[in-house]
Amino acid sequence: MSLKKPEQGLLSIKGLIFTLGLIAASTSVAVLYSTLVRPLADQSRLAQQYDLNHSKIGQLALILKDYEQQICLTLLVWALMILAYKFSLLRIEKQSIEKLGFLETPPQNTGIQLASCQSITRTTAHRLNQEMNASLPLQTREQQLLPYVLLRGLERYHLTGSVQETTETIMGRLQIAAEQQESELSMLRYLAWAIPSIGFIGTVRGIGVALMRADEALTGDLSGVTGALGVAFNSTLVALFISILLMLLIHLLQSGQESLILRLQTICREKFLDKLMDRSESPATEITCADASTTDA
Numbered sequence: 001m002s003l004k005k006p007e008q009g010l011l012s013i014k015g016l017i018f019t020l021g022l023i024a025a026s027t028s029v030a031v032l033y034s035t036l037v038r039p040l041a042d043q044s045r046l047a048q049q050y051d052l053n054h055s056k057i058g059q060l061a062l063i064l065k066d067y068e069q070q071i072c073l074t075l076l077v078w079a080l081m082i083l084a085y086k087f088s089l090l091r092i093e094k095q096s097i098e099k100l101g102f103l104e105t106p107p108q109n110t111g112i113q114l115a116s117c118q119s120i121t122r123t124t125a126h127r128l129n130q131e132m133n134a135s136l137p138l139q140t141r142e143q144q145l146l147p148y149v150l151l152r153g154l155e156r157y158h159l160t161g162s163v164q165e166t167t168e169t170i171m172g173r174l175q176i177a178a179e180q181q182e183s184e185l186s187m188l189r190y191l192a193w194a195i196p197s198i199g200f201i202g203t204v205r206g207i208g209v210a211l212m213r214a215d216e217a218l219t220g221d222l223s224g225v226t227g228a229l230g231v232a233f234n235s236t237l238v239a240l241f242i243s244i245l246l247m248l249l250i251h252l253l254q255s256g257q258e259s260l261i262l263r264l265q266t267i268c269r270e271k272f273l274d275k276l277m278d279r280s281e282s283p284a285t286e287i288t289c290a291d292a293s294t295t296d297a
Contacts, residue, residue: 017085025077041065068202068235072195076242079191090256096144120275122161129154149173163276170268181257192246199239206232
């Protein structure tokens with residue numbers, strides 16, 4: 001995700017996921033239904049009429065054959081595309097933490113070794129800011145949270161020398177990132193609510209058809225009533241199952257996003273903010289990163 005340049009418009013990755021993703025999901029599910037689900041459902045229905053054995057796949061096709069179930073599966077596929085994109089962003093953010101050398105056992109020569117600094121003054125902050133700008137690509141600096149907030153914090157501390165203002169800058173931007181992540185889950189939450197609603201629409205439709213064919217049941221023909229009730233119950237069954245699965249995935253995504261923000265807050269505080277020297281301190285007391293490594297040797 002990006003705080004400096006949020007993704008907007010149809011030509012952004014997010015826009016493509018939300019527009020072309022829906023088109024792709026609708027097309028793929030429609031093709032699946034026309035070529036596989038409904039033909040299998042018709043075969044299974046004929047087998048039931050003539051008391052022939054039919055496969056479990058045919059029974060599943062009978063449950064999924066109606067339009068409400070098709071819409072629910074389309075929304076599920078669309079939501080899975082959005083979830084895959086969000087999980088990939090989480091993975092990229094975690095990789096950025098590793099590249100900056102903030103692991104317990106950081107890989108050598110993979111980024112700015114800010115963790116090796118024992119203390120940081122305004123001069124050191126300016127040098128670290130220049131090193132990060134020189135070593136990290138522009139896309140990484142603007143679109144990944146940890147490099148972005150660290151660069152803003154280093155700039156603020158170099159300009160003001162105030163630990164409090166630097167802390168407010170970093171924590172404030174991380175709070176904005178958390179709110180942005182929360183707001184971007186609104187579409188997924190809407191889909192998780194819409195799917196059971198569509199299943200309930202199928203229930204109402206099925207019950208309505210069953211009541212319209214009640215006169216057929218009085219004459220002894222129960223096929224119309226049972227078929228309509230099947231539509232009612234199957235649509236609710238499929239919609240609730242899909243909703244449970246989707247809510248689980250949304251919960252896992254939200255948990256991963258919250259843990260990422262908490263980890264970034266901990267890293268920024270322990271590896272950077274706690275090492276800042278107040279502007280009232282004498283520059284002679286500065287211990288640079290190079291001095292720290294020499295002292296350790």
